[in-house]
Amino acid sequence: MEIHTRRHRTKQIQDQENIYAIKGKANVAIPTKKQGLTVRGALGDINTNVQTQREIGGKVAVATAEFEKKATLNRAVVKSNYSHVQSKVDTGLAASKVAVIQPSSRPPLRREESTAGLAARAAARNRAILKDVQNKPSELKESINIYIQTKKVQETKKTSKLPTLKENKEIRAVQPFLKVSTESLSKLKLEEGQGTTSIIDRKKLAQATLKQDLNVTPQLPDDIEDIDAGDNNSPLLMSIYIKDIYKYLTELEEKYPIEVEHLKHQKEITGKMRATLIDWLVEVQRQFSLVLETFHLTVGIIDRYLQEVPTLPRTQLQLVGVTAMFIASKYEEIYAPDIGDFVYVTDNAYSRAEMFQCERDIMAKLGFCLARPIPLSFLRRFVKAAHGTSKNHHLAKYFVDLCLVEYSMAHYRPSELAAAAICLSLYLLSSKKLEEVWTPTLSYYSGYSLEHIDPIIRKLAKIVVNVDNCKYKAVYNKYLDTSLARVSSLHQLKGEAIAELAKMPSNYD
Known part of the structure; x- marks a missing residue:
């Protein structure tokens, strides 16, 4: 009897396997996995077959409740793991790992459902943390208190409302700028020595001083034309103080004079040698396309230096001349020639080092002043x-x-x-x-x-x-x-x- 019953059960199992083995034929229902019965793995999906299992009752319901509680407590860790993987997916660093991750069969949540789920998860995470803290030392409790206080401060800042621009203007309009009225300011006295002078008197004194400073240049006579009268609208012509500028240039002429026959103390240099040098420098000016100011300043530097150095050897005269033009070009030109160009025009008679040394000597003898007018x-x-x-x-x-x-x-x-x-x-x-x-x-x-x-x-x-x-x-x-x-x-x-x-x-x- 037992053998017969066992054979009957074995036959039923084989028939069921044969039915499942048939593929591609109509009206054959192959059992499939119901939606919502899978449990997510490392990506943080949870078991959604809670309602079905709860209907069974008994031990299954109790086991389901315990599983749900554990899943709720572990959602924080699961979420952090998911965030870590997602960041790698975005940056392309874990492409090989992403390939093995199966997409969820669960339909995407609406915004209302997702936000509600986030709030529920946050509340569950906070309850779990508080429960764990109760079993830990007091140091962790202090850190949690600091965290809670920080959250409260952040929420307070978010809820606080800043005054608008219109409200700011109204506040500034209400607040007085000065506690003292403007009428009392006009009566303010300033101490000067033993006496006092009012602000009005000081203003009049300043205006009088300004007029006196502007009248330093004497007034033009009646028969003299004011050649600067039409230049008031041109700032480059400096019509306001151009007369004072030329007065100052005249003073500089007297300060840096060239003596009569200033080469009389030279032992080797003569007037003809000086004329030969300057005539050659005219050609150098044309070759380098230098401005006329450079040439005039060059001659002034040469004469002032020869007047200060009465023992210049004749072999150094050309070096002094070309170095003087090198200095003047740096003073006047926008794009001055290179020192190598000046060495070239002397047919390499002097080196760059000799020109630099001569430049230092000239500037030292002239007191580093090139202000003599041209x-x-x-x-x-x-x-x-x-x-x-x-x-x-x-x-x-x-x-x-x-x-x-x-x-x-x-x-x-x-x-x-x-x-x-x-x-x-x-x-x-x-x-x-x-x-x-x-x-x-x-x-x-x-x-x-x-x-x-x-x-x-x-x-x-x-x-x-x-x-x-x-x-x-x-x-x-x-x-x-x-x-x-x-x-x-x-x-x-x-x-x-x-x-x-x-x-x-x-x-x-």
């Missing part, structure tokens, strides 16, 4: 006062450059050379006499009378007339350029007017 600065001012043309300006610059080469003209001040040059230029390019050309306005702004500059004009005329017979042709060739109006080839420079000035002695001798 003739070109005054010439621009005088051309403006004479209402001269560009041709007058170029011709006057030609006369000044000729004077810089000539040793006998080196002791004249830059302003004297500029005044004589513009006067001769105006005279040759017009049919007026010298007395008519040198107007009271020119006399006022230059500071020289015609009697003072007449001898300089006649010496300059003699130099211009003898240019053809002079071996120093660099300045003459330079002003043959069309950009300078070819003033060195003007027929007025070979006319009777300039010849008479060169022959006749000065009327004021």
Whole structure:
């Protein structure tokens, strides 16, 4: 009987297996796994088959409740593990691990469900932490208290509302700026020594002092034109204090003079050697396309240095000249030539080290001061006062450059050379006499009378007339350029007017 019953049960099991083994045929129901019965693994899914198991009752319900309690307590750890894996997924560091993770068959939660679940999880986590703390030392309790206090402070900050911009304006409007009224401020007294002076009196005193400072430059006479009156709207022309600037330049001329025959103490250097050097520097200026200010400053540095060093060897004269132009180019030029360029133009007669040493020596002898004015600065001012043309300006610059080469003209001040040059230029390019050309306005702004500059004009005329017979042709060739109006080839420079000035002695001798 037992054998028969056992065979019957075995047959039932085999029949059931045969039914399950049939695949691909219609009307055969293969049992599948019900949704909601799986339990998530490392990613933190939980068992959702709670309701079905609770319906069974008895021990199954009790086991399910215990499982739910354990799952609730371990959700914090599970969530942290999931966050760790998710961060690696986002950064691509754990791509191989992500491949084995199976997506959940559970449908995505709505926002209301997800937020409710987060709140429930947070509450369960807090209860679990508090329960664990009860069994731990007091140190952990203190840390939990600090954590709770911190959360309360954060919640207080979030709930506190900052006043808006409109409320701030209303608050500032209500609060008084000063406790004392403005009327009492006008009665305030300031102590000065033994007495007191009111603010109003001090204001009047400051205005009077300002007017006195502005009136340092004397008022123009009635017959003198104010050549700066139309420059008030141009900040580059500095019409407010341009007169004081030229007054200061005149003082610098007197402070750094060049003596008459300043090479008389030199043992080897002569005037002809100086003229040869400066004539060569004119060609260097043209080769490097340097501005005229650089050339004028170069000549001033050379004369001041030769006046301070009376024992310069003749072999060092060219080194002094090229180093002086190197210094002047750094002072005036936007893009100064390199020291190697100056070594090249000397045909490597001097090294870079020798030029640097000469530069230090020159600056030390000049007291590191290059503030001595140049003739070109005054010439621009005088051309403006004479209402001269560009041709007058170029011709006057030609006369000044000729004077810089000539040793006998080196002791004249830059302003004297500029005044004589513009006067001769105006005279040759017009049919007026010298007395008519040198107007009271020119006399006022230059500071020289015609009697003072007449001898300089006649010496300059003699130099211009003898240019053809002079071996120093660099300045003459330079002003043959069309950009300078070819003033060195003007027929007025070979006319009777300039010849008479060169022959006749000065009327004021």
